[in-house]
Amino acid sequence: MDLLAHLPALQVVVPMLSAPLIVLLQPRGLAWAGATAAALVSFAIALTLALAVLDGQTLEYAMGGWPAPYGIALSVDAFSALLLLVITGAGATALLAARSSIDQQVESERQPLFYSAWLLVLSGLVGIVVSADAFNIFVFMEISSLASYILIAGGPDRRALPAVFKYLMMGTIGATFYLIGVGLIYMMTGTLNLADIQDRLGDVTDINPVLVAAGFITIGLALKAAVFPLHVWVPNAYTHAPHMVTVFLAACATKVALYVLIRFDYMVFQATLEDHEIQFALFAMPLAILGILIASAVAMFEGHLKRLLASSSIAQIGYILLGASFVSMAGLSASAMHLFNHALAKGGLFLAVACLAYKYRDLRLNQLGGAAARMPWTCAAFVVCGLSLIGVPGTAGFISKWLLITAALESGPWGWGLVAIILVSSLMAVVYVWRIVEALYFQAPVDGEGPTSEAPVQMLLVTGFIALLNIYFGLFPQVPLELANSAAALLLEGSQ
Amino acid sequence: MILIFALFLLTLLVITAIAIVRTDDLFVAVMLTSIFSLLMAANFFILDAADVALTEAAVGAGVTTVIFLCALELTGDREKAREGGRWVALGTVSVLALLIIYATFDKPRLGDPDAPVHQHLAPWYLEKTPEYIDIPNVVTAILGSFRGYDTLGEVFVVFAACIGVLFILGVSPPRKNQPVIKKSSGLRHHLIPQVVGRLLIPFIVLFGLYVQFHGEYGPGGGFQAGAIIATGVILYAVLEGESEALRAIPRGVLLGMVIGGALLYGGVGVACMLMGGAFLDYSVLAADPVFGQQLGILIIEAGVGMAVCGALLAIFHAFAARERLS
Numbered sequence: 001m002d003l004l005a006h007l008p009a010l011q012v013v014v015p016m017l018s019a020p021l022i023v024l025l026q027p028r029g030l031a032w033a034g035a036t037a038a039a040l041v042s043f044a045i046a047l048t049l050a051l052a053v054l055d056g057q058t059l060e061y062a063m064g065g066w067p068a069p070y071g072i073a074l075s076v077d078a079f080s081a082l083l084l085l086v087i088t089g090a091g092a093t094a095l096l097a098a099r100s101s102i103d104q105q106v107e108s109e110r111q112p113l114f115y116s117a118w119l120l121v122l123s124g125l126v127g128i129v130v131s132a133d134a135f136n137i138f139v140f141m142e143i144s145s146l147a148s149y150i151l152i153a154g155g156p157d158r159r160a161l162p163a164v165f166k167y168l169m170m171g172t173i174g175a176t177f178y179l180i181g182v183g184l185i186y187m188m189t190g191t192l193n194l195a196d197i198q199d200r201l202g203d204v205t206d207i208n209p210v211l212v213a214a215g216f217i218t219i220g221l222a223l224k225a226a227v228f229p230l231h232v233w234v235p236n237a238y239t240h241a242p243h244m245v246t247v248f249l250a251a252c253a254t255k256v257a258l259y260v261l262i263r264f265d266y267m268v269f270q271a272t273l274e275d276h277e278i279q280f281a282l283f284a285m286p287l288a289i290l291g292i293l294i295a296s297a298v299a300m301f302e303g304h305l306k307r308l309l310a311s312s313s314i315a316q317i318g319y320i321l322l323g324a325s326f327v328s329m330a331g332l333s334a335s336a337m338h339l340f341n342h343a344l345a346k347g348g349l350f351l352a353v354a355c356l357a358y359k360y361r362d363l364r365l366n367q368l369g370g371a372a373a374r375m376p377w378t379c380a381a382f383v384v385c386g387l388s389l390i391g392v393p394g395t396a397g398f399i400s401k402w403l404l405i406t407a408a409l410e411s412g413p414w415g416w417g418l419v420a421i422i423l424v425s426s427l428m429a430v431v432y433v434w435r436i437v438e439a440l441y442f443q444a445p446v447d448g449e450g451p452t453s454e455a456p457v458q459m460l461l462v463t464g465f466i467a468l469l470n471i472y473f474g475l476f477p478q479v480p481l482e483l484a485n486s487a488a489a490l491l492l493e494g495s496q
Numbered sequence: 497m498i499l500i501f502a503l504f505l506l507t508l509l510v511i512t513a514i515a516i517v518r519t520d521d522l523f524v525a526v527m528l529t530s531i532f533s534l535l536m537a538a539n540f541f542i543l544d545a546a547d548v549a550l551t552e553a554a555v556g557a558g559v560t561t562v563i564f565l566c567a568l569e570l571t572g573d574r575e576k577a578r579e580g581g582r583w584v585a586l587g588t589v590s591v592l593a594l595l596i597i598y599a600t601f602d603k604p605r606l607g608d609p610d611a612p613v614h615q616h617l618a619p620w621y622l623e624k625t626p627e628y629i630d631i632p633n634v635v636t637a638i639l640g641s642f643r644g645y646d647t648l649g650e651v652f653v654v655f656a657a658c659i660g661v662l663f664i665l666g667v668s669p670p671r672k673n674q675p676v677i678k679k680s681s682g683l684r685h686h687l688i689p690q691v692v693g694r695l696l697i698p699f700i701v702l703f704g705l706y707v708q709f710h711g712e713y714g715p716g717g718g719f720q721a722g723a724i725i726a727t728g729v730i731l732y733a734v735l736e737g738e739s740e741a742l743r744a745i746p747r748g749v750l751l752g753m754v755i756g757g758a759l760l761y762g763g764v765g766v767a768c769m770l771m772g773g774a775f776l777d778y779s780v781l782a783a784d785p786v787f788g789q790q791l792g793i794l795i796i797e798a799g800v801g802m803a804v805c806g807a808l809l810a811i812f813h814a815f816a817a818r819e820r821l822s
Binding site: 006009013016017019020021023024061062063064065066069070071072110113114116117120123127135136139140142143146147149150153154161180184186187188189190191200204206207208209211212213215 | 595596598599600601602603604611612613614615616617618620621624641642643644645646649650652653655656657659660662663664751754755758759762763765766769773774775776777778779
């Protein structure tokens with residue numbers, strides 16, 4: 001058995017088949033250990049895959065041994081490998097840190113089901129990313145969505161339930177839109193394999209169903225990706241979810257939908273529909289700009305720590321979409337890079353939030369006064385990740401913002417305006433990150449409240465490690481940059 | 497003739513849908529959704545999708561209705577009054593409906609042999625199935641083997657739904673010696689449903705088994721069979737009371753079916769990999785690749801049936817037991 005050849009399948013299968021086994025691990029702690037082990041194996045697989053496709057080649061896998069359009073094909077290229085790293089990295093990191101936080105938030109007899117759902121989310125998300133088949137993407141979208149509803153509903157916070165219900169409604173509508181689009185495309189082409197759709201769409205003469213399909217698929221995925229103004233489900237879902245779930249989902253869940261959106265658009269529609277790149281730019285750019293500005297403004301006035309960071313996530317989705325909307329090499333590579341860097345920054349921030357939440361019941365900013373004196377390491381990690389979110393030189397966030405600005409300048413006469421928007425929104429990020437820092441470092445503690453010690457060592461170590469990674473990838477961005485560049489090249493090649 | 501029947505069914509479907517939206521009595525709404533599913537099943541039958549029709553009838557009209565009713569027992573049967581917002585929803589839905597109708601103007605005629613759907617993959621499936629898999633039902637060949645990975649995914653969707661309900665409704669995982677509270681519920685004192693229901697149950701289960709093992713020849717397979725068998729057991733629970741049904745098939749067994757079914761399917765995939773093929777490449781399971789394919793499909797369908805039946809019953813019990821636990 002040639003292990004490397006099987007890796008694209010194993011990437012999905014390992015977490016997927018571990019999920020039912022985890023349910024059986026009843027005694028306390030065992031479920032966590034099993035899930036963490038499975039997630040770490042997934043991460044190792046993703047790492048191996050990333051190294052294998054670093055030079056721009058694509059790994060293909062024929063499921064069931066059936067050749068591509070007849071069976072289901074998996075394919076891993078630089079773009080998918082980057083996402084795989086983000087998903088499995090976020091899943092494994094959050095799990096590594098999760099134990100004490102989850103013990104606090106989820107009753108121990110429910111934990112096996114919880115960790116099982118966690119692995120299902122993981123396998124669903126990687127399943128979407130490695131799939132080269134439009135319907136298969138839908139199936140894994142269902143797995144990841146259903147399981148993520150479970151995770152978000154998992155905590156002791158009853159407000160999570162209405163939040164999940166809203167998320168469930170929006171998610172279902174998004175998935176249904178996607179499915180309607182895929183149905184229309186199947187009706188016109190008779191195939192579900194993405195590359196095959198691209199080949200056969202060229203011969204379709206009645207183009208209207210395809211146009212409607214493009215619309216439905218784009219809107220459905222935009223809903224799942226929380227593109228402004230379809231983001232209304234995000235703040236509550238992120239805020240009331242168990243803290244470690246927020247770490248995991250905020251780092252990767254919406255990005256996977258964005259990944260499918262970009263891939264579908266570049267690989268299928270732009271190659272076959274006339275002027276579609278202009279339509280895509282006209283659709284994506286205004287929404288991206290509005291999302292960046294409005295969500296950042298909301299974050300500036302938000303008083304709850306998690307809700308603030310959730311708003312900021314919507315703005316960051318805007319950056320990624322903005323890069324993609326340039327339809328250029330530089331723009332796409334900035335987008336792909338920001339997918340990676342934002343996961344690092346936001347994942348780190350939410351990890352620090354989870355550490356704070358372990359000690360503080362109330363995460364409103366005015367309750368967190370003086371936290372830095374009591375939890376110095378947590379707050380230091382928070383500041384580092386916050387700097388990365390703003391895009392300060394020397395952190396990972398700087399790299400992608402720099403690339404984005406370069407791409408904006410290349411994008412035409414409007415370039416300066418776009419640069420101004422990016423700079424203004426970065427200043428807004430300075431404001432909202434500073435508000436948190438001010439609360440943590442400079443406000444007086446609320447009387448009689450507050451912890452006397454740091455979060456558990458395990459959580460703290462993971463958080464600190466992610467903060468350091470934010471600096472490491474700010475100074476040595478070669479590996480993700482190379483993946484992002486090959487991803488951009490592949491996407492542009494696909495759109496020709 | 498079939499056209500008139502289809503038009504009649506579709507008109508009824510629209511009327512039912514409007515009635516569901518308009519009523520604010522949730523009990524009525526549940527009954528109407530059940531009728532909607534039944535009409536839908538008839539429609540699928542007209543479109544020659546007998547397997548989908550079977551599932552829709554068992555799940556949509558049967559199991560879901562019962563689960564909805566269990567849920568209503570926990571909440572209430574009146575919709576909370578709400579103002580506004582309806583016009584926005586109505587507008588959005590209308591625009592979308594018009595868009596889809598617009599898209600279908602250019603669609604190929606239903607059943608047109610020149611349509612792209614019938615030109616590309618379908619001929620290959622029809623031509624190669626006898627050669628590679630040698631079973632008469634091509635749909636089973638596609639779902640079980642050519643696109644078996646999707647089916648595996650769907651089994652995990654069912655699995656996710658099951659653990660989701662168990663997790664959120666907080667039914668603790670099964671323990672040994674958990675006493676089943678005997679309580680006289682069900683329709684034991686209603687003679688006619690009792691007699692009729694009791695007569696029906698063996699036939700339902702028998703039909704479920706037939707659908708399970710007949711999938712290679714006619715419409716059928718694990719999803720349908722699992723749903724039909726679950727319907728039979730739920731009927732038993734409705735007649736005899738939930739605790740009686742739980743005594744017949746305890747919770748631990750149900751969860752075991754779900755986990756075992758999912759693992760059985762995935763395990764076949766891994767076994768194929770270990771024996772030198774791709775994941776889910778059943779050809780390597782036996783010396784003769786065609787027999788290997790048949791064997792693989794048989795096993796995975798068994799896994800699907802187990803998982804679906806177990807999941808539906810576990811979900812039903814999670815809802816039905818809720819009242820006693822709280």
